[in-house]
Amino acid sequence: MSTSYSNFFNRAVLLFLIPATCAVTLAQHPTTSTESGAISGVHEDGLNIYNGVPFAAPPIGDLRWRAPAPVTPWKSTRKANAFAPACMQEGVSMPGETPPAVSEDCLYLNIWTPAKSAREHLPVIVWIYGGGYINGSSSMPLYWGDRLAHKGLIVVTIAYRLGPLGFLAYPELTRESPHHSSGNYGLMDQIAALEWVQRNIAAFGGDSKNVTIAGQSSGSISVSILMASPRAKGLFQRAIGESGGLFEPLQLAPKYLLANAEQDGVKYAASLGATSLQQLRQLPASQLIGNAGGIVHPVIEPYVLPVSPYEAFSSGQQNDVPLLIGSNTEEARALTDVSHVTAATFASDIEHSVGQLPPALLAAYPHATDEESRQAQLSLERDLRFGWDMWAWARLQVGTGKSSVYYYSFRQQPPFPADSVYAGWGASHFAELWYVFDHLDQEPWHWTAADRRVAEEMSSYWANFAKSGNPNGHGLPQWPEFANAESKVLSIGDPVTVGGVANIHGLSVFDAVYTGVRGKPFAAK
Numbered sequence: 001m002s003t004s005y006s007n008f009f010n011r012a013v014l015l016f017l018i019p020a021t022c023a024v025t026l027a028q029h030p031t032t033s034t035e036s037g038a039i040s041g042v043h044e045d046g047l048n049i050y051n052g053v054p055f056a057a058p059p060i061g062d063l064r065w066r067a068p069a070p071v072t073p074w075k076s077t078r079k080a081n082a083f084a085p086a087c088m089q090e091g092v093s094m095p096g097e098t099p100p101a102v103s104e105d106c107l108y109l110n111i112w113t114p115a116k117s118a119r120e121h122l123p124v125i126v127w128i129y130g131g132g133y134i135n136g137s138s139s140m141p142l143y144w145g146d147r148l149a150h151k152g153l154i155v156v157t158i159a160y161r162l163g164p165l166g167f168l169a170y171p172e173l174t175r176e177s178p179h180h181s182s183g184n185y186g187l188m189d190q191i192a193a194l195e196w197v198q199r200n201i202a203a204f205g206g207d208s209k210n211v212t213i214a215g216q217s218s219g220s221i222s223v224s225i226l227m228a229s230p231r232a233k234g235l236f237q238r239a240i241g242e243s244g245g246l247f248e249p250l251q252l253a254p255k256y257l258l259a260n261a262e263q264d265g266v267k268y269a270a271s272l273g274a275t276s277l278q279q280l281r282q283l284p285a286s287q288l289i290g291n292a293g294g295i296v297h298p299v300i301e302p303y304v305l306p307v308s309p310y311e312a313f314s315s316g317q318q319n320d321v322p323l324l325i326g327s328n329t330e331e332a333r334a335l336t337d338v339s340h341v342t343a344a345t346f347a348s349d350i351e352h353s354v355g356q357l358p359p360a361l362l363a364a365y366p367h368a369t370d371e372e373s374r375q376a377q378l379s380l381e382r383d384l385r386f387g388w389d390m391w392a393w394a395r396l397q398v399g400t401g402k403s404s405v406y407y408y409s410f411r412q413q414p415p416f417p418a419d420s421v422y423a424g425w426g427a428s429h430f431a432e433l434w435y436v437f438d439h440l441d442q443e444p445w446h447w448t449a450a451d452r453r454v455a456e457e458m459s460s461y462w463a464n465f466a467k468s469g470n471p472n473g474h475g476l477p478q479w480p481e482f483a484n485a486e487s488k489v490l491s492i493g494d495p496v497t498v499g500g501v502a503n504i505h506g507l508s509v510f511d512a513v514y515t516g517v518r519g520k521p522f523a524a525k
Contacts, residue, residue: 333428
């Protein structure tokens with residue numbers, strides 16, 4: 001396997017119980033109890049909203065690069081009426097987003113609940129933000145749970161550590177760990193937040209036995225990992241993944257293996273002038289984030305992720321829950337500039353961008369003309385980064401699981417203004433989020449009646465799925481279950497239609513390439 005070929009595939013993946021009688025009050029500043037103490041939020045538009053609720057101790061000082069620790073209890077009522085800073089990061093997870101305030105003290109969550117008492121036992125959606133494990137925020141307005149909560153749900157958005165603070169593997173960390181592992185601290189944060197929900201959500205009117213995890217991009221990759229992780233067993237009953245999974249052969253991405261990730265961690269520490277874990281823990285957090293050194297990905301290690309998601313699913317070891325997944329028809333338009341691509345330079349441009357490809361993959365995306373070449377690169381990167389993973393995830397769950405799968409393809413094109421950073425993106429990466437959260441009115445764009453129908457339908461499908469594991473409901477076009485024999489996919493746009501898997505030829509070529517390398521030894525670094 002050539003180095004450039006491997007580089008191509010590497011880029012593919014970008015306790016206390018709460019009494020059941022705890023009351024959720026409806027005052028202007030509603031108050032409820034958690035295991036650590038009472039909190040007060042705000043009451044707006046029929047919802048009780050609690051922002052900045054701690055679910056773990058600040059991961060600072062000696063707690064840096066450790067599993068999340070319990071929150072220190074408090075005695076007086078704690079205000080939960082303002083978002084906490086986001087975890088340390090650089091840049092933003094979506095173009096046009098206002099950069100959030102950041103801090104290493106960031107393990108907080110936010111709750112939107114329509115419950116009028118703790119006896120309602122409402123279904124819960126726990127949202128995991130995307131951002132390539134480099135950035136992202138649980139407080140971004142697009143993710144606010146107000147509109148979904150009005151459909152009879154509790155929405156929780158959670159934070160988790162990012163970049164080197166969230167994913168550093170290092171020999172000393174492995175040695176000090178009782179689990180003989182390191183890395184995946186950001187995933188441990190996600191699990192800790194889900195454990196907090198299990199112990200506390202009843203006080204907010206939620207049902208701890210009806211929790212749906214949901215995420216987009218790297219948040220969706222996290223969903224695929226949580227389904228594969230024995231540490232997350234029993235913490236959720238349904239799963240939603242939007243445009244992201246971790247199913248490629250590890251032979252083509254050996255950096256995910258613990259031993260290799262540790263070597264990368266040593267090189268990263270050396271780049272900072274640190275030769276020990278003690279020195280690393282003494283460095284300012286801003287210095288660690290400002291030089292990420294590629295330490296921005298999960299690790300296959302004994303504690304959180306003992307085997308890859310592909311291995312877990314293919315052997316039937318996954319947390320078997322109903323699954324709703326899909327991707328967008330023009331994902332790559334948000335991520336790839338193809339304005340310079342021509343037929344004459346297509347192959348060399350691809351090799352320069354992502355490494356040398358097998359001839360069969362190039363041939364699967366026709367590029368005889370300049371226009372064909374531009375579309376070919378967009379289609380190839382769409383299927384490489386997202387399309388194949390979602391197809392593989394659906395087939396694996398159907399093949400070894402007992403729970404249902406619902407598969408979508410999002411094709412609606414938001415009215416992105418021509419003078420905006422989103423110009424020309426169409427149904428790109430991110431585009432479905434305004435519709436899922438029914439937040440069209442957050443942007444002063446020229447939304448049409450068709451856009452509003454799609455937002456109502458899509459948010460209703462998501463809400464119905466969280467309630468019952470089935471997205472179908474009164475007034476909605478029928479969404480059939482996905483089965484490997486029939487491969488029925490819901491195409492979400494105006495109108496909603498049902499068809500087969502898009503670009504099945506290109507995906508099948510990817511599948512053949514991946515199958516051909518799975519039996520080969522892992523590449524040494």
